[in-house]
Amino acid sequence: MSVGVRHHQETATALEEAQVLRREPLVPNLQLLTVRAPAVASKIQPGQFVIVMADATSERIPLTVADWDRKEGSVSCVIMQVGRSTYKLGDLEPGDRLAAFVGPLGRALDLNVDGTVAVAGGCYGIGSIYPVARALKERGNRVIAIVEGRSKFLLYWLDRLSQVSDQVLVSTKDRSLGKRGYCPGLIRELLDAGEPIQRVIAIGCTFMMYEMSEATRPYGVKTIVSLNPIMIDGTGMCGACRVSVGGQTKFACVDGPDFDGHQVDWELLLARRKAYLEPETIAAER
Ligand SMILES: Cc1cc2nc3c(=O)[nH]c(=O)nc-3n(C[C@H](O)[C@H](O)[C@H](O)COP(=O)(O)OP(=O)(O)OC[C@H]3O[C@@H](n4cnc5c(N)ncnc54)[C@H](O)[C@@H]3O)c2cc1C
Numbered sequence: 001m002s003v004g005v006r007h008h009q010e011t012a013t014a015l016e017e018a019q020v021l022r023r024e025p026l027v028p029n030l031q032l033l034t035v036r037a038p039a040v041a042s043k044i045q046p047g048q049f050v051i052v053m054a055d056a057t058s059e060r061i062p063l064t065v066a067d068w069d070r071k072e073g074s075v076s077c078v079i080m081q082v083g084r085s086t087y088k089l090g091d092l093e094p095g096d097r098l099a100a101f102v103g104p105l106g107r108a109l110d111l112n113v114d115g116t117v118a119v120a121g122g123c124y125g126i127g128s129i130y131p132v133a134r135a136l137k138e139r140g141n142r143v144i145a146i147v148e149g150r151s152k153f154l155l156y157w158l159d160r161l162s163q164v165s166d167q168v169l170v171s172t173k174d175r176s177l178g179k180r181g182y183c184p185g186l187i188r189e190l191l192d193a194g195e196p197i198q199r200v201i202a203i204g205c206t207f208m209m210y211e212m213s214e215a216t217r218p219y220g221v222k223t224i225v226s227l228n229p230i231m232i233d234g235t236g237m238c239g240a241c242r243v244s245v246g247g248q249t250k251f252a253c254v255d256g257p258d259f260d261g262h263q264v265d266w267e268l269l270l271a272r273r274k275a276y277l278e279p280e281t282i283a284a285e286r
């Protein structure tokens with residue numbers, strides 16, 4: 001029996017008839033999709049993800065969960081529209097049914113840490129760090145949320161993050177809000193100032209997570225990243241999501257998606273994510 005199958009059984013993964021409840025544009029290119037999926041909502045934990053299919057002929061798309069409401073039986077994801085399938089998902093309207101909505105998948109984040117934790121997010125990751133910050137705050141941690149965007153108009157949920165964080169720090173490339181630059185610059189500033197940060201948790205594009213890991217490495221601060229390799233089945237059976245961590249091959253869908261950023265082979269991950277660039281470009285243009 002593979003690790004994937006074992007994990008699949010442990011989490012009692014649900015495949016349910018999910019119906020779109022709401023879709024809200026957050027900023028250009030990012031949509032918040034809220035779906036009725038009571039079985040997933042009843043079990044999901046920070047750090048886990050779902051795999052969705054917009055319709056019967058769609059690709060399977062992994063999405064981290066940005067929020068859930070166990071009472072309403074709903075799960076919300078922030079979708080960054082980058083290609084054919086994410087544009088399709090962003091076109092869904094309330095009442096539409098998704099062909100598949102499977103989860104919770106992956107391991108829950110290990111939040112067993114005392115003291116101050118910095119949670120960093122960019123693009124869809126700004127939504128994904130919200131439940132992480134909320135869970136850390138609920139267990140009594142001091143939480144510093146740090147977010148990045150090219151410009152102020154690409155940032156969202158700063159108000160929601162401030163409700164579950166002690167401090168929200170913002171960075172923009174064009175200096176339209178907060179400090180100039182990106183999350184790695186902010187974490188360096190905090191660590192240089194002697195902020196007693198016990199752990200960093202970063203979710204966003206691969207390059208941002210790589211840079212966050214490099215920023216904290218000299219300070220020896222444990223940095224957890226949520227890896228986003230190509231995934232297909234999400235249950236450890238296909239091997240598509242394999243990554244190298246600490247010299248060992250891991251399947252991000254069942255061993256992760258969260259790993260120690262100081263141990264990840266980033267070069268390999270960045271190269272594997274580009275494996276289907278040509279067909280993806282053709283599909284997006286169709
Ligand atoms: C665990 C996990 C959580 C994720 N969470 C989110 C999220 O919350 N919000 C969000 O917008 N995106 C998230 N992603 C990325 C998202 O799955 C991809 O952007 C999406 O699959 C792209 O599909 P597409 O057809 O629109 O674009 P395509 O044109 O097919 O691809 C665009 C880029 O997306 C990546 N990609 C394509 N297919 C996959 C796939 N099956 N698995 C992973 N990456 C792929 C590739 O790097 C590619 O270059 C997550 C990925 C993983 C693995």
Ligand code: FES
Pocket residue numbers: 004230231232233234235236237238239240241242251252253254
């Ligand atoms: S083994 Fe992870 S997606 Fe298939």
